[in-house]
Structures are given as structure tokens and as C-alpha cells.
Amino acid sequence: MREVDLYFDGTWEGILTSIFEMFEYKIMPLSLSHTAARQKGMFQTAHDVVSQQDKADRVKKGLIEKIGRNGYLELWHAFLSELPDVPLLIIRLARHYFQSEQPERLNFGHDLVLRLKKIVKSVSRERHRMKAFARFQRLQDGLFVALIEPDFNVLPLIRKHFQDRYADQRWLIFDIRRHYGLYYDEHTTSEVTFADPGNLANSRTLVDLYAADEPLYADLWKRYFKSVNIVERKNMKLHLQHVPRRYWRHLHEKSFGLDA
Amino acid sequence: MSDRIKEKLEILADAAKYDVSCSSSGSNRKNKDHGLGNTGAGICHTYTEDGRCVSLLKILLTNHCIYDCAYCVSRKSNDIKRAAFTVQEVVDLTINFYRRNYIEGLFLSSGIFKDADFTMERLVLIAKKLRREHNFNGYIHLKTIPAASPELIHEAGLYADRLSINLEIPTDAGLKLLAPEKNRKDMIRPMTYLKDQLIKTKEEGKLFKTTPKFAPAGQSTQLIIGASGESDQQIITAANYFYNKFNMKRVYYSGYVPISYDKRLPTIGTAVPTARENRLYQSDWLMRFYGFQADEIVNESHPLLDLDIDPKLSWALRNMDRFPIDINKDDYQLILRVPGIGVGSAQKIVAARKFGPLHIEHLRKIGVAINRAKYFISCKGFLQIYADKRADLIKSYILNSSKSKYTSSTTQQLQLF
Ligand code: SF4
Numbered sequence: 285m286r287e288v289d290l291y292f293d294g295t296w297e298g299i300l301t302s303i304f305e306m307f308e309y310k311i312m313p314l315s316l317s318h319t320a321a322r323q324k325g326m327f328q329t330a331h332d333v334v335s336q337q338d339k340a341d342r343v344k345k346g347l348i349e350k351i352g353r354n355g356y357l358e359l360w361h362a363f364l365s366e367l368p369d370v371p372l373l374i375i376r377l378a379r380h381y382f383q384s385e386q387p388e389r390l391n392f393g394h395d396l397v398l399r400l401k402k403i404v405k406s407v408s409r410e411r412h413r414m415k416a417f418a419r420f421q422r423l424q425d426g427l428f429v430a431l432i433e434p435d436f437n438v439l440p441l442i443r444k445h446f447q448d449r450y451a452d453q454r455w456l457i458f459d460i461r462r463h464y465g466l467y468y469d470e471h472t473t474s475e476v477t478f479a480d481p482g483n484l485a486n487s488r489t490l491v492d493l494y495a496a497d498e499p500l501y502a503d504l505w506k507r508y509f510k511s512v513n514i515v516e517r518k519n520m521k522l523h524l525q526h527v528p529r530r531y532w533r534h535l536h537e538k539s540f541g542l543d544a
Numbered sequence: 545m546s547d548r549i550k551e552k553l554e555i556l557a558d559a560a561k562y563d564v565s566c567s568s569s570g571s572n573r574k575n576k577d578h579g580l581g582n583t584g585a586g587i588c589h590t591y592t593e594d595g596r597c598v599s600l601l602k603i604l605l606t607n608h609c610i611y612d613c614a615y616c617v618s619r620k621s622n623d624i625k626r627a628a629f630t631v632q633e634v635v636d637l638t639i640n641f642y643r644r645n646y647i648e649g650l651f652l653s654s655g656i657f658k659d660a661d662f663t664m665e666r667l668v669l670i671a672k673k674l675r676r677e678h679n680f681n682g683y684i685h686l687k688t689i690p691a692a693s694p695e696l697i698h699e700a701g702l703y704a705d706r707l708s709i710n711l712e713i714p715t716d717a718g719l720k721l722l723a724p725e726k727n728r729k730d731m732i733r734p735m736t737y738l739k740d741q742l743i744k745t746k747e748e749g750k751l752f753k754t755t756p757k758f759a760p761a762g763q764s765t766q767l768i769i770g771a772s773g774e775s776d777q778q779i780i781t782a783a784n785y786f787y788n789k790f791n792m793k794r795v796y797y798s799g800y801v802p803i804s805y806d807k808r809l810p811t812i813g814t815a816v817p818t819a820r821e822n823r824l825y826q827s828d829w830l831m832r833f834y835g836f837q838a839d840e841i842v843n844e845s846h847p848l849l850d851l852d853i854d855p856k857l858s859w860a861l862r863n864m865d866r867f868p869i870d871i872n873k874d875d876y877q878l879i880l881r882v883p884g885i886g887v888g889s890a891q892k893i894v895a896a897r898k899f900g901p902l903h904i905e906h907l908r909k910i911g912v913a914i915n916r917a918k919y920f921i922s923c924k925g926f927l928q929i930y931a932d933k934r935a936d937l938i939k940s941y942i943l944n945s946s947k948s949k950y951t952s953s954t955t956q957q958l959q960l961f
Contacts, residue, residue, distance in 0.1 A: 392893075449581055507557075512598060514592070525595075
């Protein structure tokens, strides 16, 4: 078995293709990194993976057969974390799963499995936070806009939630860190990007576009937030644990972080 | 107009905040016919500065009240600003907050104006408008006014996800002292009615798919802690009674916040018993998720919860003869009893040990709090050497090794096991 440094295009399809080629070429991967990080001619041992739909599909099918749909989704969710060690972790785990007779996904004594569970948990927490903290602002044309800056790329994971819930209003949720968003037109949700996302990234510029009642409801919400507080029980440590400061920028009740 | 609504919201949210329940769980209402909202996500959209979850728009319809319950800010004799929302105002606030993803739904309660039915009618009307006119499928929690007619309570159940009646004072004697106009029977009657309806709907639901929903998130109640000199044993016994007798989904415990100079109550400035409240929630969890009986947690010889350690550790120290538990052999239920092992870790242990015997290191990585669990377990490569040590010694070891955790008495975190 050859020990090799793998390079891929950064996509999920690329990860799946890498898994395929790992078996195809009997490769033992030492690393798996983005092609952009590749230094030309440096290593004899480099192998460039070119994403291929049919290989990716076969791996996906194989994984689902081996570890079930949830097991497959776990790997994908970990991928969305964008953490540097994750691509290699995923393909090493895939190898481990394929080669074992046991349902290794439940082996909580195994280091790789534990690392995966930990990442999946963080991603899931961030996904939950975005469901909670995305705040829509209503614009004059009736569109509801939420700007988010999640730690991980969780937009694909909250799509269904918002589509099911806000079925009768047009909305846009835009990830200003990754420069893309989801737009729902009361029928379907599609991925969107903007020529100049810089404008959107600043919630202040949205203010000019607000619907007439937007400031009123934003203000009512702030007042509500103040009024439900019980001063005698104040516990800022606990408060910050639940609503870490980095999320304040997009929350009215925290004055978009300006109180801090 | 907008200034008045702001003031109303401030008054009526402030008056509602002593009801600690803000749960939006237990219901699984789908968004139907391309309408607005659904339930089941159990989201806290923000947290107050005292660390409580804000999930619902929790308000009173009005804080006018004909009663004079001593422990309540809205009591008739209290000299405060009064306000009342119109039905349409509550509907508009709910819809507009919901559309902006501020909330999971509405929790509506009220002071009693005129009489019980008159008040209840308005609460029901709001829920009905939300469901019927706005096709709103978000969460609705309605407070049931004691002594309201069964017809109104039934109608409430058709629109609401959850209904609640707060007993507030856990003992009969306390209730007589602090709310002489109220009686326990008036509160128990609708609880019994709801329980029967809930069971009936469930049975019918099995037979007919079209059975209309009836309060799918069930009923809950709240007990005020520290207002009437009650013991923890009395509280936990009362809670246990509600869980068993009325199939309550949740019992909430609310540390009394002093709001009155009334001599019957703790004076203004007395600290809110948050540490005690926290221990009660932990006890509640032990009963609901850990298979503990009420009298294992508190009993005649141990009527008060320890404040310095959690109730699970406290039980373990009083029952050292039950340990050590063998991590690789003993049943899930026994593993759950080990201090330092929560539900999640216990499940992982049972799943992982099928692949081979577990060591201490495995347990640490799984997330077990070894500094507590180590006195109560044995596992591969780890023999129990503390088994014959005295409980008070073990307690002092644990307290010394985890100072910060047990000294921050204000923390309300529930995942402390
Ligand atoms: S009836 Fe309810 S609102 Fe009125 S004083 Fe008693 S507890 Fe307060």
C-alpha cells in the first residue's frame, strides 16, 4: 500500500471521490488537503483527485448500505464544519467502516469515532443556534431578510426548517461570511449569491429598505426582552454561555452588539 | 397608538415573567395548507440576563384581577400600573414576532377580571383567531383559569398545544394562608377534566385518524418555592402526585421573588432561592429520566435536599452498599445511578462495551466525570479501592476536587450529573 498525500477540490463530491480512489489505487492517505494548498512538484507522493460524479455516487451508495443514512449524514455534517483535519478524518473513517464487520459507528471507544461525534455535535449546536438566532427583518416589498455568520457552513442544514415553517412568506437567509444565501419565493428554495455582497453584509444599510412597521416590532421585541428579565435573579455568566457575544451583532435585543 | 402598545407590552410581560415555564416542546403540529409556522423544534430564541430560555411571547391579557393572592404582583390590593390588551393586539404581536423568528409561539395567561368564564372566553378567542383566521400553526400555551366552565376548557384544548393551571403553593395550609379566596378543589377539577380528555383523545386517535388534536403537549403546573415554609419533601411529593395522578407533562418550580411587605411572606430583599430551585429540577429529572422514586430522593429521615451536592450524588452517598457498579457488566439502569454518568454517557457505555471491555480512559473520552464516578465504579484495569471508605470522606474528596462547580450556587444548569 502506497502512502500518499491527497489533494481535492474542497467539495463533498471530491471527498467521496477520494474515498473511491483510495481503494482503487490502494492508497494509504497521509493527508487530504485542498488543491490550493498544493506546492508544485514538491512531493513525489502527491495524488490529485478529480471529482467524478459516478465515483461519488457509488461511494455514497456503499456508505449508506454499510452505515445507514444517518451514518452517511454524520460524515457530511462533519464536512460542513470546514475544520482542517476533517477531510482526512472522513476518508480514514470511511476506510475503517468499510473494512470492519462490526457496526463501528457506535464504537465510542474508538478515537476517530469519538472525534467525529464531537465535531458532529458542534455542527449540530451551530445549526440549532442559527434556527434560533436568525432574525428576519421585513423590507418594503414584503421580503423577510436574515443575515447570519455561522461558525460552520450550516445553511444547507437549516433550509428545510425555515421552508417548512415560513411557507407563506418570502424570505432570504444570507451567510455573510461565506457570501451565499437561501431564497424562498413561497414555493421553492434556491441558493443565491450576489454580485456585491459587501452591501448586504452591513445590517445598517438594510435599514433604508425597512417596511414601515419594522422599527416598531424590533423595538417591541427589545422592550419585551427587557421586561421579562428578573433583576433579582441576574446571572450574566449563564446568559453569555447561552448567547455568546459573537452572535450579538445580529440580535436586536442585544442592540446588534452595540451595547457591549 | 404605538406608544401605548409599547407600554402595555412592558407592563403585561413584566407581570407574566414569574411564570417560569417557557417550554415549546411536546407538540408536533405541522404547517398545514401553506400557512404560518409549526411546532416541535423546541427552540430558545434568546435568553434573559438571568439565563432563562425565551421561547414564547409570554404575556398576560390583563393584570387587572379581582383576587388578592399574597404572593402575586397582580393582586388586587397591590398599587401598580394596570393594563389590558385587546384581542387583536395579542394576535398582531404574536404573528409579527413569529414571522421575524423571535418566538416559537404564544404563552397567554391573565388576571381574572369580572369572572373566570369571562376571562377564559377571551383567552380562547385569541387562540381561535390565530388558528382559524391566520392559519397559525406555531405553539400556543394557554393558562386555564380555575373555575372556568368545562366547555371553555374543552374549546381551549382544541386550539392550544398546552394548557396549564398553576397550583403555586404546594401545601393546603400554605394556600389557605396566602390565597384564602382560592381553593385547591377549583384547581384540581380542571386538571382532572384535562387528564380525562387527553386520555380520551389519545384512545380515539388510535381508532380514527381524523380525531381533532386536543392539547397535544398536555398539561403542566407550577409550584412556587420558598414562599410558604414548605419542605423539599412536600414539594417533591406534590410534584410526584401531579405526574402520577394527572399525567402532567411538566411540573415547574419557581423560586419565590419577594414582591411584597406582607408579613406572611419573605420580605423584599430576601435572596431568591435559586440553588434550591436548581436542586428541585435535578430531582425532577431523576424521577423522569433516571428511574428514581420520589422517596429515594427525599423521605422522612431526609426531608431536605442538600444544597452543596446534587441529589443523585446525595442518594449514592446514602446508599454506598449498592456500589461499585461494574461498567462492563451491569445493566443500563444501574449505570445511570452512578454520579458523574448522565443519560448520554450511559447510552454510549452500553453501546461501546459490545466492542470490547472499557477502561477508565474510554470513560473519560466518552464524557464521564471521572472525578466523581471513580468512587462508585469498577471497570477493566480499575478496581474499586474506595468501597469501604466512609461516605462523608468521599463527599469531601469530591467537593475538594470540584470546588468551582459546587460553590457557584447560582448556576441553573441542569446537566450536572
Ligand atoms: S388570581 Fe392569579 S392573577 Fe389574580 S392575584 Fe391570584 S395569582 Fe394573581
